[in-house]
Amino acid sequence: MELGAGVPWAALLDDAARVLARGGVVAYPSETVWGLAALPDAAEALFVAKGRDGGKPVQASFVSLAFARAFVHPDAAFDVLAAFLPGPLTLVTGAAAGCPASLAPGGQVGVRVPDHPVALALLERAGGVLATTSCNPSGQVAALTEAQARAMGLADLVLPD
Template identity: 45%
Template sequence: MTVIDCRDPGSWGAALDEAVHALGRGALVVLPTGTAYGVAADAFSPTAVDALAAAKGRGRVAPPVLVPDARTVDGLCTDVPDEVRALLAQEWPGPLTLVLRAQPSLAWDLAPDGTVAVRSPDHPAALALLRRTGPLAVTGAHRAGGAPATTVEQAREQLGDAVHVYLDAGPLDGGERSTVVDATVTPARVLRPGAVPADRLATVLDAATGEGDA
């Protein structure tokens, strides 16, 4: 287990090298995701995703997938409506998780029902890592039923040696969790309220579809 300070962007080279190598070996990495720490695995490695579930202490549940930017979505998802792209343009990176239809050709098993939840995290260190690794399966860096970790110390207390690399970005603000939107239906609907208010989502969606025109 290695803890690496990544508060200084000047240190990201070595820190991210270690994290990239660990993920490539199927190991787990804790990283800042905005308001709390998450634990990440290679999204295309069933063994790594199984290790993610074991670290959480729960059965296998398809975790959200974090991506560096909206351009990555087309490689993972299909049938993305224009109004959803408008949401991505306004709210990413940030606390908005979108459930979309997964590309059927992908060599992974994170979409057993044909959908995948995707988000672009609002933390520069996480985005820098994702630009090097590509999509990562990420869930909260805490045991099932435990409190979200807003410091690396809290994540270590819960996950311990199950994680190979901890990227320490200092204390996070522990703000409201992401809003989850089902974008596989029309109109899109909120599955879980969160940091992005429903009225702001509605404004963007209505403007993109022309329904907000007088």
């Protein structure tokens, strides 16, 4: 899959990078539901946006399996991840010592490598890893369309599909 034609992707992704850099939240499409993303050191913004208890973990989305490897321990877990990712699921495994605490509460990390061009472009522009969660107020149904993601008003910026 490629980024859609006729959309000013470079400018939109630059805008998204600026929003993330200032601690903001970006909504983006994925191969399942719409997601919300923040830089790992700003993961708290996801809880605030969703009205969610900070005790619930978020997933770590990575631009590639190779990039995720530095965040995963033990190495044997990487073989399991490689069998299923990239794709539309999150696998929980042990976190490596260098994994940010915001992504690894209790020493566990939920690893996701999406297979959607917009999600991957956002991850690439953001440096390879983002704290992510579904685009919905806590306890409600997740957004399935760009219009739903926009109507929820949870993000500082909504990328198109």
